[in-house]
Amino acid sequence: MxxxxxxxxxxxxxxxxxxxxxxxxxxxxxxxxxxxxxxxxxxxxxxxxxxxxxxxxxxxxxxxxxxxxxxxxxxxxxxxxxxxxxxKKSGNGCLIFFLIILLLGGAGAGAWYLAPDLVKSFLPLEEKKQSVSATSENDVSRISLKNISQYYITNEKIGQIFVIEGDAENRFSVPKELITVEATLYDANNAVLASKKQLAGSSVSLFQLQVLAKDELAEALDNKVEILANNTNIMPTKTVHFMVVFYDPPKGVAEFGVKVVEAKNPPAQ
Incomplete structure (x- = not known):
């Protein structure tokens, strides 16, 4: 019918x-x-x-x-x-698609666990930039030292002290901060006699070098307020002053050296 x-x-x-x-x-x-x-x-x-x-x-x-x-x-x-x-066919198709997604997800997780460097090579450009930024956090290759001077001075409470000072210039294309320098004293055979690290950004006057006690000088050179004011968000081509003081310097100093050992990136805004 x-x-x-x-x-x-x-x-x-x-x-x-x-x-x-x-x-x-x-x-x-x-x-x-x-x-x-x-x-x-x-x-x-x-x-x-x-x-x-x-x-x-x-x-x-x-x-x-x-x-x-x-x-x-x-x-x-x-x-x-x-x-x-x-x-029913449509239902089977959805099930197969779901199983394929699960397999691909499992393969991706396994690749990340077993070969993370290989996976990172396929990351989008923006993620690569963030990864490079993280590894270059302490890059000091383009922090240049200039106007460096060294001298002995007699302090009325400590005796003879040895002073090294100068400027650290940011030659990166991005801001830097908390630049740290390391000064080293050598003898005539190029052997290390003394070494000291110092955050840039703070300094004292010639008069203070002559009259302040050792603790007072150390406190002045480690002044956090002054360091934060002068040694943060240093823009490209700008400089920050540093001063390193050796109390009771060793005998036989023939040479000295200064290098930048740390320069951080400002926190992301």
Whole structure:
């Protein structure tokens, strides 16, 4: 017997035994669910109307019902449908896609654990920049020392002291801060006699070098307020002054050397 979907007008050919009370059909074209018996009556009225008017309806696509056990044609709502296999196929496709994502995620995690350097080589440019920035935190290659001088001076409370001072210039294209220098004293055989590190940014006057006690001089040269004021956010081409004082310097000093040992990047704004 022929039936027509009331929603999209697609025609179907079904076995007569499927037309029973309560039976429903599901259209495989638009998924409309409708009663078989009511649809059958509607089709009979339509056919009578066609005979009276003697007009031919436009050709409609006719879909044959699948052959086989009729029970297999009944859906969850006792409705016939040819679209069930499509839905199951779609479900299988989603499952396969999910499994592929899991496998790729596991492979990525394993690669990060076993070969992090290899994975980092494929990072986006911005992430690479951040990584390079982290490794160059203490890069001092472009901090230049200039106007360096050294001299002995007699302090009335300590005795003879040895002073090295100068300027550290930032030649990077970005700001630097907390620049630290290291001064070293050598004898005639180039052996190290004494070495001392000092944060730049603080200094004392010639008069203070002559009259302040050892603790007072050390406290003045390590003054955190002065260091933070002068040795932070040093812009490119700008300089910061440093002063290193050796109390009771060793005998036989023939040479001295000064180098930058630390220069940090300002914290990100």
């Amino acid at each position: 022929h039936i027509t979907c009331p929603n999209c007008s697609t025609k179907f050919s079904l076995p007569d035994e499927m037309f029973k009370d309560g039976a429903k059909a599901r259209c495989t074209v638009c998924d409309e669910v409708f009663p078989l018996i009511e649809t059958s009556e509607h089709n009979v009225a339509a056919e009578l109307q066609e005979e009276i008017t003697l007009s031919e309806p436009p050709a409609m696509e006719e879909v044959e019902a699948p052959e086989g056990n009729l029970d297999s044609l009944i859906g969850d709502e006792d409705a016939f449908g040819l679209g069930e296999k499509k839905k």
